[in-house]
Amino acid sequence: MIKLQQPRYLLIAASLFAGACQSPGNHSNPAATADSLHHLASRYYAENMALNPLQATQNGENQYNDQLPIDISESFRAKADSFYARYQQAIKGIDTSALSGNDRITYDMLRREFDINREGLTFHDHLMPVQQFTCLPLTLTQLAGGTSAQPFKTEKDYRNFMHRMERFAIWTDTAIANMRRGMASGYVLPKSLVVKVIPQVTDLAKKDPANNVYYAPLKMIPDSLGNEVKAQLTKDYTAAIEKYILPSFAKLQAFLQNEYLPQARSSSGISGIPDGKTYYTYLVKTWTTTDLTPGAIFDLGEKEVARIRGEMETVKNSTGFQGDLPAFFAAVRTDKKLRIFKTPAAILDSFKAIENKIMPGVKKMYGHLPKTPFEIRQTEAYRAASASAEYMQGSADGTRPGVFYVPILDATQFSYTGMECLFLHEAIPGHHFQISLQQENDSLPRFRRFSWIGAYGEGYALYCESLGKELGLYTDPYMYFGRLTDEIHRAIRLVVDVGMHTKGWTREQAIKYMMDNEPLSEQEATAEIERYMAIPAQALSYKIGELKIRELRNKYTTALGSKFSLSSFHDELLKDGCVPLSVLEQKMARWAAAQK
Known part of the structure; x- marks a missing residue:
């Protein structure tokens, strides 16, 4: 599977400026319409990165490498909902009849993203923020190793991650509070998953410089920084690990073992939580497009x-x-x-x-x-x-x-x-x-x-x-x-x-x-x-995706005959990046028509 270096939770953000998402208005001029769409898309990406700094780090946007939002908090989720609502309104001002094929892909993808992410916020996955496969504690730990997207080349790089470690302590307290709310309302993980998480957090709570991955960047401080800076960085970085990371994981381990596990559910499927069947239908729509x-x-x-x-x-x-x-x-x-x-x-x-x-x-x-x-x-x-x-x-x-x-x-x-x-x-x-x-x-x-x-x-x-x-x-x-x-x-x-x-x-x-x-x-x-x-x-x-792509290859191999080129098919398939399957069908139909 692809492991995009990001948490599973929604990529959500809040607007940076008042009025940032005012509708650009309808435009009969195709060039003006395209400009409005491009501006909206650019603005959306910039604001999304500013409020999703972990995702920004994965994308090489390093200006946010010190930040770690408490994205499971109610205040953050409220900002996110407002953010998507403003963009839902803004995109209504785009005249789709004036868009080129590629710009229509952008429009369709933006609209889907605003709609589906806002719908996702009506569910309560933030009450189950930790599991054994992909969650913020594991994402942060992978960044901590020094061989992932988080850079460790300068003194500022090290101090950036120290600040993220400090913020993780707040995230952990919020996660535990959320899980207690989940315990009271039926939003809890299956027992069989909780018992897999506990050993993970137990190991990360150990003061073990040789084996705990959080200590790994200390072994790669560049000599070019000089002995005095290296010594101070080593001292400060070690202190941050032992003040914020180890206690946070220890706290999480104790909570999961003593409070959460006894109240975890015996059911295996998501239908075991209060709105689980509706949530699953939403997830099916999200993942299969x-x-x-x-x-x-x-x-x-x-x-x-x-x-x-x-x-x-x-x-x-x-x-x-x-x-x-x-x-x-x-x-x-x-x-x-x-x-x-x-x-x-x-x-x-x-x-x-x-x-x-x-x-x-x-x-x-x-x-x-x-x-x-x-x-x-x-x-x-x-x-x-x-x-x-x-x-x-x-x-x-x-x-x-x-x-x-x-x-x-x-x-x-x-x-x-x-x-x-x-x-x-x-x-x-x-x-x-x-x-x-x-x-x-x-x-x-x-x-x-x-x-x-x-x-x-x-x-x-x-x-x-x-x-x-x-x-x-x-x-x-x-x-x-x-x-x-x-x-x-x-x-x-x-x-x-x-x-x-x-x-x-x-x-x-x-x-x-x-x-x-x-x-x-x-x-x-x-x-x-x-x-x-x-x-x-x-x-x-x-x-679901493989069957659609194979269907399209078979369809156009037959329809185009001698005009079908596999390399051309593959290049068209990949050139526009990830798209929903319905959009893929439309763009491949345009490609096939051009081959004739």
Whole structure:
């Protein structure tokens, strides 16, 4: 999955100036209309970054690197609601009939963002601000490591993060107060998630310079600052960690263990909170960018699972395996010949070899390649146990590379079967191409350069897995079985996510369904299912988006015949960045008409 370096919560902001969002008025002049839209989009991005400084840091807007808003507070949420309301009013003044195709994309995306983010504020996810997969404590911790978006090159850089650590103490107190309100009103996490959070915060509360990631920047203070500055920085930075970070995590650990866990809920799905079913419907709309109902998605998932199981039977038979598919799953899970690695370095080298193998073919499939550097790294130890393989975007100016992170808990247990499709999805030509090309495209408004729409982004990355045979991969039947395993994994998500969140499925029921239909261990299935519990509906976006992109490729391959160019199709698919699926259909139709 893509790990955009941002919290899950809404990107919300408050206006900087009185009257900043007055309607620009209707314009019959197309140039004036476009100028008004561009001005609105630019203003929106600037204000959004000012009030969302963590997101600004991820985007390379370093003027806010010392700030950390208490975004889960009622006052912040009220400002956000006012902010979106003003922009909802402002965009009504744009005459859409005078817009070009690309400007209409901007208009549609802005309007959707204002509407859906404001609607999101009517729900109460701020009463459950902490979970094991993605939340502000984990985001801040990743920034703290010194190898992420937060810079640690100057004395000011260090003092910026010290101020963020100070603000985190306030955020933690607010989070605990919010969770107490949630306990009183039924907005609480499932017990099975709380028990995963407690060890995370326990480790981060330890005064352990060798292993606690918050101390890591102390090992990289530049010598160019001089001994006196380095000594003072070391003293002040250590004091900030021990005054704000360690006590905050200790306080959070004690609260979660002693107060929150006993009152956490036994239900697995979001329907277990007061407005959970309505909230889930909203999340489905948000993540899939469609009007599909949960029921329709569940049915689609079951059909896809059945189809892919049929392909798996064919591959199983090609290996000469004697036995049924569940037995083959068990064999793939346990067969030592599929565990060929001894060290993490050997795994990373193998991923690098995949990159080298596919690049000649990739250069034929894509006319435009990103300039952003790319690296493969092992996931940091502090989060590896609960992390999936993921892509962390680079900076738009190329100074920070895009990184494909691989969690490796035990290299000797790492199966090679899924490596090729994983690389295609997370790295090249998947997330690294899509996100880098989007960020590098300075003809897009900045809010589009740095936006993320899961159905498009994850759908495209899953589509990239299907390119393996065209790129010379999947020649080993076990590697192709790994590809089918990844595909059925995304189809299974449609079933288990909707099952848990609307049909009353238990965590255990979802784990069993997953293990019955793909070859993964109970530990792996548990981590996946608990991820879907933590971020409802996010997992739906992959398969929904992939099916749409594959549908469009098939449609235009047939319709255009000899005029169809795969590299042109891919370039058009990526050039406008993340867009809702309905917008994608419209823009690809315009492209196809131009090819004729």
